[in-house]
Amino acid sequence: MIPIDNFLVLSAILFSLGMYGVLARRNAVLILMSVELMLQAVVINFVAFAVYLNPETFTGIIFGIFVIVIAAAEVGLALAIILRLFRNRQISNVDEADLLKW
């Protein structure tokens, strides 16, 4: 019998950690990892709401599955872009990728 609040607070903590990582880190790969943390927090929220508040239709679980699918696609694409950036300009820090800022 775990109250739903426990899961929501855990998810809030994970989301804040990810948010800190996204804002503070300089390296693109580390930022991507923090984004993954945030996505995980969101999925925990979806699933908690589904199994506690709406177990008849459990839309949240389906949403969780789709979030994981899109996250996997996103990681693949983002890493390809980071790789490309490194190969063309030898950088992998987002604050150095300022080609559009003349």
Place this chain on the structure above:
Amino acid sequence: MTYEEAIFYVIAAITVAGGLGVVTARNVIHSALFLILALLGVAAVYVLLASEFLAIVQVLVYGGAVTILILFAMMLTRVRDIAGPIDGPQRPIAALAATVFLGTTVLAVTQTEWRGDTGEATVVSIDQIGEVLFTTWAMPFEIASLVLMVALVSAIVLARGEEGE
């Protein structure tokens, strides 16, 4: 405190420790390993939420594929050799923003009376998930597979580079 809650607190502590490690580790490889810990912790949270299917998917997709992909990208971009601080100068502001967000969200969660709260996690079987995934959610399911294929092809095209490079 029931034993279920005790298990939850242990798993939550492991997950949060992993998350903290991801955002504070000085060594990027340690950061990636902490990410694996956090993701497996989240998989355990799914088990506590009575969603075994998501837990299995989590271990397969995140524990396996995503972390390995991230470690590969770290090796290929030689993250460790890059000079300069690992965090930007905006770090204090980031910490402030994250703390404020955490405070607001926790306050909102504890103050809200959840409508229709059953008080415990209702088990949703894999059969049920499979059934609605291929009936009610069949269209989004097909679109998701299309998205995966497009992402796969474009990732290969992007990472491969031009001919003769």
